[in-house]
């Protein structure tokens with residue numbers, strides 16, 4: 001990796017920020033790791049838990065009601081009451097966003113993500129990483145899909161189409177995409193800025209050649225969760241790192257600089 005690390009300062013999202021009120025994201029990763037351990041104490045099967053969370057996380061009213069019930073004994077109630085107090089500092093802007101979201105925009109499930117859903121998605125990402133990381137690392141072909149919004153917006157990005165999709169040309173030491181690409185290449189993962197590549201077609205060709213295929217996703221929490229679900233449905237081992245906040249055009253109408261925790265990206269790839 002380039003010796004110049006991009007400046008790592010807190011970023012605030014439209015609905016969430018993994019910095020919370022801190023100047024680092026390490027607290028978030030410690031918290032979500034601790035919560036996943038506790039949830040696995042309730043049920044040690046990560047696959048069951050992921051399917052359970054996937055099934056219930058779309059039921060917004062049930063989630064709100066379950067959080068109001070303090071009595072334990074029901075898995076959903078127990079999970080929500082365990083994670084909410086620890087994760088709410090990372091999703092403080094969600095309620096204000098939902099209050100001001102026009103009714104028509106509620107059709108976009110990502111924009112309409114509630115606070116309880118965010119917390120379940122955070123847990124789902126962590127459990128999915130634990131379930132698939134060793135299979136992902138062992139895959140013959142591994143690609144990473146990074147979002148366009150992680151680039152350095154102070155310069156004209158020099159990324160170019162190369163193979164499956166666009167790849168970083170390492171033009172800016174301040175760019176998180178640049179540093180993430182370098183880390184990924186060191187670990188034998190092809191990094192792409194996802195613009196137009198057909199992921200399903202690539203998976204199909206790779207598997208047809210009798211080679212195993214894995215995906216690492218980087219995206220905002222709702223986008224990453226849904227992408228990981230798609231991969232699981234297609235039996236593709238998937239892992240992911242969430243963007244530190246949601247700051248792109250979908251949320252703000254324009255792009256604001258964003259970041260990811262590069263230490264956590266590296267940690268994820270070392271078994």
Ligand code: SF4
Pocket residue numbers: 151152155156157158159167168169170171172173175176177178
């Ligand atoms: S370092 Fe890479 S992603 Fe960042 S602006 Fe340059 S070419 Fe684009």
